[in-house]
Every structure is written in structure tokens, then in C-alpha cells.
Amino acid sequence: MDSILTSVKKMLxxxxxxxxxxADLIMHINSVLTILGQLGVGPDEGFFIEDDEAEWTDFVSxxxxxxxxxxxxxxxxxxxxxxxxxxxxxxxxNRSISELEWRINAQVDSGKL
Numbered sequence: 790m791d792s793i794l795t796s797v798k799k800m801l802x803x804x805x806x807x808x809x810x811x812a813d814l815i816m817h818i819n820s821v822l823t824i825l826g827q828l829g830v831g832p833d834e835g836f837f838i839e840d841d842e843a844e845w846t847d848f849v850s851x852x853x854x855x856x857x858x859x860x861x862x863x864x865x866x867x868x869x870x871x872x873x874x875x876x877x878x879x880x881x882x883n884r885s886i887s888e889l890e891w892r893i894n895a896q897v898d899s900g901k902l
Contacts, residue, residue, distance in 0.1 A: 793818060794841040800863040821865040829897035854902050861889040
């Protein structure tokens with residue numbers, strides 16, 4: 790299983806069984822999934838998670854584009870949930886997010902996502 794919540798927790802360094810922050814993470818993940826929906830990614834009717842049951846392939850079925858979507862979700866959640874302390878690290882994260890947004894838009898515009 791490739792759970793959205795579980796994989797974001799892993800990328801943030803949070804153990805899968807530690808559920809103290811799950812409500813906060815779910816809220817942030819859903820915000821990012823809404824942003825992706827506005828960019829043209831995901832199901833037309835929208836998408837949100839409620840727990841660790843939702844999988845990445847429920848959101849995006851095209852495996853070739855899934856990896857940078859995962860990275861985008863992680864980076865946006867990281868910025869919302871646990872931002873870096875250093876201004877230069879925040880700036881670098883924001884630049885990476887901007888580049889991913891550009892690439893997502895390019896994929897959507899070309900019909901590949």
C-alpha cells in the first residue's frame with residue numbers, strides 16, 4: 790500500500806504508528822491536494838483524504854508523473870507543518886516548490902497529466 794498520509798509522515802520523519810499529528814497533517818495534505826486540483830491535477834470532482842487509507846494512485850493514476858506530485862505535496866506540507874528555521878532554507882524550499890508548480894502546469898498544459 791502506498792498511503793498518502795503514511796508516505797508524507799515518512800518523508801517528514803514521523804513514524805507511521807505515531808498518530809498524534811495525523812489531524813494536522815491531513816488538513817495540510819488536503820489543502821495541497823486542493824491546490825493541485827486547481828492546477829488541473831487529480832479527479833475532476835476533487836479529492837481529499839480522511840485517514841491513511843487513501844493511496845497516491847487514487848489521486849493520480851499516471852505513475853510517470855506521480856513522483857514529482859509526491860515531492861510537491863511533501864514540500865508544501867513541510868512548509869506548512871514544519872518549516873525550516875533558516876530563511877535561506879525556506880527560500881530554497883519555496884524555489885523548489887515554484888519549479889515543481891511550473892512543471893506541473895507544463896504537464897497539465899501538454900495533456901500529460
